[in-house]
């Protein structure tokens with residue numbers, strides 16, 4: 209279960225000091241700021257740590273900065289100040305190999321963003337052939353295995369237009385897993401799906417959590433958050449307003465604004 213993975217620490221080598229130390233942090237934001245312009249500051253002094261094997265849910269109103277936060281992790285958005293450390297590597301250190309680092313981060317968006325002219329299998333093999341240089345046979349084998357994991361082995365030759373929204377999103381998740389990422393980021397993965405299709409996608413994410421995958425998930429599915437997440441972060445106007453264990457955030461959040469937001473969602 210995810211809890212055992214969450215508590216697992218790995219011994220890593222500190223190259224500079226030549227010492228071993230215990231590091232269970234996978235993602236760390238230190239005083240991160242980002243502005244699009246003078247009036248729009250989607251990230252204000254963000255400090256956040258995500259542990260190896262942890263599942264963190266991020267919620268908050270529209271425009272709070274949730275997507276921007278996720279997008280800074282693979283440098284789809286640059287930050288203005290602060291530091292982001294992924295698995296011990298500073299995202300902005302000139303020695304960091306950005307392509308290699310990005311390969312370790314799987315991202316799944318609200319809109320599935322599959323290539324319409326490629327089959328489910330081809331959508332998944334593309335990155336492993338290009339980035340990892342796998343042969344077609346090896347990439348196909350791996351993609352089929354991933355399709356099995358998301359319950360879609362029988363749809364390998366289907367084009368996105370012939371897949372339901374839930375199936376397309378599960379292919380997108382399989383694609384996100386193709387490079388064996390250390391962390392998966394989900395930006396409202398079910399918000400464009402109807403409830404029945406939502407549950408099939410959430411089940412796949414739940415399975416990943418049980419396998420110990422580190423995940424940051426922007427979602428307003430708080431029932432799902434309760435099942436999958438150790439902690440919830442509440443963002444508003446570019447700031448992290450409150451972070452706490454899932455139970456505390458859902459039952460007894462400290463801030464009135466968090467309580468109001470969560471109550472509104474729970475009573476929709």
Ligand SMILES: Nc1ncnc2c1ncn2[C@@H]1O[C@H](COP(=O)(O)OP(=O)(O)OP(=O)(O)O)[C@@H](O)[C@H]1O
Pocket residue numbers: 244248250268269270271272273274275276277
């Ligand atoms: N490329 C951009 N250029 C200028 N402003 C942007 C850009 N991307 C986002 N913004 C603005 O930054 C703020 C934060 O946007 P972001 O997409 O991170 O919010 P969000 O919390 O994900 O909202 P939603 O729940 O609607 O997805 C918003 O005011 C948005 O309009």
Ligand SMILES: [Mg+2]
Pocket residue numbers: 274275276395
């Ligand atoms: Mg968003």
